[in-house]
Amino acid sequence: MDGEPTVELIRAQLRRLRMNAGLSQEEFGKLVHFSGSQVSAIELGQRPFDRFFLKRADEVLNTGGLLIALLKIAERDKEPSWFLSWLDAVRQAQQLRCYQPLLVHGLLQTENYARAVIRANDMLSDDEVEKRVAARMDRQSILFSPDPPLYVAVIEETALRRADESFRGLMLEQIARVIEYAQHPHIHVHVIPATVAVHVGLSGPFSLARCRDGGWVGSQETQLGGDVVDKDEDVAILLARWESVRSEALSRQQSIELMKELMTSWS
Known part of the structure; x- marks a missing residue:
């Protein structure tokens, strides 16, 4: 970068x-x-x-x-200061824990899905959209570096169902990508089924990175940007929320089976 x-x-x-x-x-x-x-x-x-x-x-x-x-x-x-700091933490991380309630997490996105999500911001020019798509695809290399972090993502079943007819092919490609990545031993993907109506994570997306010194750093995204969280008491809250969110999700294999069922329904 x-x-x-x-x-x-x-x-x-x-x-x-x-x-x-x-x-x-x-x-x-x-x-x-x-x-x-x-x-x-x-x-x-x-x-x-x-x-x-x-x-x-x-x-x-x-x-x-x-x-x-x-x-x-x-x-x-490249990026705003809060995100630059977070990318720095991700680049050094031994573990990554990411929860996204509305979308497939960025490290799992296909190029077509990322482009559709980024293009939803109609304030961006076509050139800026393509720059952001390229940057997002580049960041995914962290998952396949010589010494990749243990990456655990929790996503919502409802996020995988967010599509109309015109979006169907794109979602088939995207779910196939998530299933493919989930086969790697250092990539764990867990899906919260739609039957879980309410839980603490629905207040917003967040991520956690375990640094080489053993400490944790978090990030939270908002409509206007985001924040890096490194105060011990705030990190402790995010870690507790992670455990709560993770406990609502299916196991790795159950999540893969659910995603395969979704692909069948889309096709």
Whole structure:
């Protein structure tokens, strides 16, 4: 991704500036309200950074706003800051847990499905739609990297039934893709059946990434963007909600069988 070199530059500059200031990771951490181990994880790429952290680092290190300026370059090149931070966490993750109540999750989407979903935003030009589709397809490479994360996705049966006649072929292709991916040992897909009417996850999509340092980072999406969640108490809430959502879903094999039944009904 275009933004990734800038992300690495931000980490390198952070470390250089901290050392030039004569601060240990522990000393610097106290000044920005992080632990020394968290600072180390950020510098090593084991934990994402966010705008608040970089703004505070600029103030403590008296950089004249250098780190925030680099973040703005990364945003201009690719993604908004919250999503850039989340992509950074995903890239480093050992485990990914993703819940999506209304759509097939992005890492499972076919190109045609992704294009249809992105094109629903009529404020985007055709060029912007194609750029976003290409970026989404590129992000899926994380699932098939040499050392992929354990990826667990929970989706709703109702999301797999969201189609009219014109959408039928696209949905057949999409469900076939999910079934194909679900055969891989590191990819677990669980479907919440339509008979489960109400549960805590319906308040909105969220994802969790387990970083190399063992900590968890979450993300939540809204109509206007999203947020990266890294405060311990907030992450704990998302982990509890994940367990609740996951408990409502079918097993891996039951989910695959349900999806096969759906394909039969669509065809």
